Amino acid sequence: MTSYQALPGGGVTSALGFTAGAVNADVKGVGAAKLDVGALRSAVPAVAAGVFTTNKVSAAPVRYSRRQLAGGEAQAVVFNSGNANACTGEQGMRDAERMAEMAAEALGVPVPLVQVASTGVIGVPLPMDRITAGIGKLTLSRDGGHQAAEAIMTTDTFAKEIAVSLPIHGRTVTVGGMAKGSGMIHPNMATMLGFLTTDAALEAEYAAHLLRRVTDSTFNMLSVDGDTSTNDTLLLLANGEAGAPLLRGGDAESDAFAAALHHVAQELTIMLARDGEGATKVIEVRARGAESIEDARRVAMAVVQSPLVKTAVYGADPNWGRIACAAGYSGAALDQDRLDVAMAGTPLLRQGTPLPFDRAVVVAAIKDTARVPIEVNLNLGRYEATSWGCDLTEGYVDINGRYTT
């Protein structure tokens, strides 16, 4: 039973007290008309939590923002696409700081409460003159959420936004979000950026715990090509403007809020999979019957990342062998004589034995759906996990191989 409801057209400014905006600052210096510098602001300082890339090569804005977020509070985020400010040395750190300072001044927010995120080419210093000019021209509004979602796009083909609302102790609380670019993207590499906003009031430790937990079963279960970028950043800002009591976890209201946040994160994750480079289909792998949650995640991720599974989905091939094989090398405890595999709703392998099936029917089922479900049951325990990815097509090779910087 879910207590939240969708807010059609909603996004990162649907929650009370959030404004956003973006401008075309020509970050790439090629005269493109695209929005590429933007900001998100809360009317009041918000409880803030973040999850950043685990890549040991991390971009300057990631290192800057991670440090700033230690206080558990933020009021604004300034961001740009077109340049990731990664592998830019000392200059990169100074530029990230400078972006925060410029945004603080332009938005009337203390410098320590400004987060910075960048995405785009790496190894190229930020064009600070154009970034600075862009920040100076920002005008934020309640209507600016969509502009902000566009400004973080790189090779994304559509802006990814969502919002839901739910009652918390008689108040209407809203959770919204936007995200961009799953996988590593042309021309050098890019990133996953995600910004979640809510007017709920969250205790800081609970916010950090909840964001980590939700991320582990949504964004961290997404794979486009297995490459973890230098710039991955996910932020949650909770400003309490809805006037509902503080949530600390461990009660029904917190659980309802957590379910709403999970839904927002999961829908953004699926949008990211759908927009994977060259993708024609989303793959959703549900691994069940695992001995541990870690094993369930290993199986779900191994299957969704397998190039052979990805190409089989592209070819509408009910190739359970590739699925069983990926589960087998996932590292999870597995008994091949107990393994079940189903694809697009049709059981193909049960207790390790191939089942007869009507090939034409399964091929048609795969072709007819935009989201291909794959189920793997290890039949060993009670843990399960779901992962999302996309098929591997000539389009991926074309985007990443044919185009050069």
Place this chain on the structure above:
Amino acid sequence: MTSYQALPGGGVTSALGFTAGAVNADVKGVGAAKLDVGALRSAVPAVAAGVFTTNKVSAAPVRYSRRQLAGGEAQAVVFNSGNANACTGEQGMRDAERMAEMAAEALGVPVPLVQVASTGVIGVPLPMDRITAGIGKLTLSRDGGHQAAEAIMTTDTFAKEIAVSLPIHGRTVTVGGMAKGSGMIHPNMATMLGFLTTDAALEAEYAAHLLRRVTDSTFNMLSVDGDTSTNDTLLLLANGEAGAPLLRGGDAESDAFAAALHHVAQELTIMLARDGEGATKVIEVRARGAESIEDARRVAMAVVQSPLVKTAVYGADPNWGRIACAAGYSGAALDQDRLDVAMAGTPLLRQGTPLPFDRAVVVAAIKDTARVPIEVNLNLGRYEATSWGCDLTEGYVDINGRYTT
């Protein structure tokens, strides 16, 4: 200084006492003219060592052969392509046993000394009538090595064979080998099969130790698509027919032999990379300056497996950012401010800072070579490792996505 020399045209029957042969048994039942059932035999029982797939979904012949090999001795190997005898349940185990029994009878070898290897489609029972008929028709000879190498091919585009000889205590010792199909192959999945033969005399424990050590720096450092098959099998047979003294390791003669075996394994590995599905170039990644051998291998494998690095090589793009990024998420200890990256002989990143370079020169260097060298120096320690792979092209997607079973 190497003491071995190449034997042009050599292979699995170059070492004394080994014979081989193959026939067309029509394993797939489609009337193809291809050789698909074969055998390799030693005149006398040989010391034998094996390395098998780590996939928890393993094929019947792998389970059978691993068990038989416990005694450290073998005299013959029977093999087929066209059907992997994987995910075939109890019937599969009975069929693997039956193949060994038939081969033992046909070749005049004790059943326990027969190893079995299969590669091809999975989930389909072996056509035992045709396999049995094929085994019955086998004629082995010193000239049959090339036929055997052809019989294990699936989507391989060329047979992979090599042999070298070297002096050991005044005797000429020969090491030969054949291999097939790196990566997982159309139509369902396939495998890496490798058979190494030598007329050196090896102590059994030393043979097992040496094969493991050589494999860890050759076949285990190869990636075509990151999928570990259900059937991977590598066997080493040492029959002592050269009449040289027993090698137990720990002396100069053992080291010379180990270097020769390593060369044979490495050359086969590079052939497998070259024949990766859809590949146009081999990628050779040398990771240096790691704190441990494990870290060096992690970096080398992460870089060679990265779809973004693979597509960059295909596009002749000197994209050091993707290389640095893959090193960053490899799990190895790494300081991004000390990282060096070079591609096709040109330094691109030093101590974490991008270097100016002539793009056109590097693009041309990548285009002009069939084996693209990538160097990553972590500058943290003294360990190094080399990995091999291939570029990712539309051909891979085509082979694995467009063709269905």
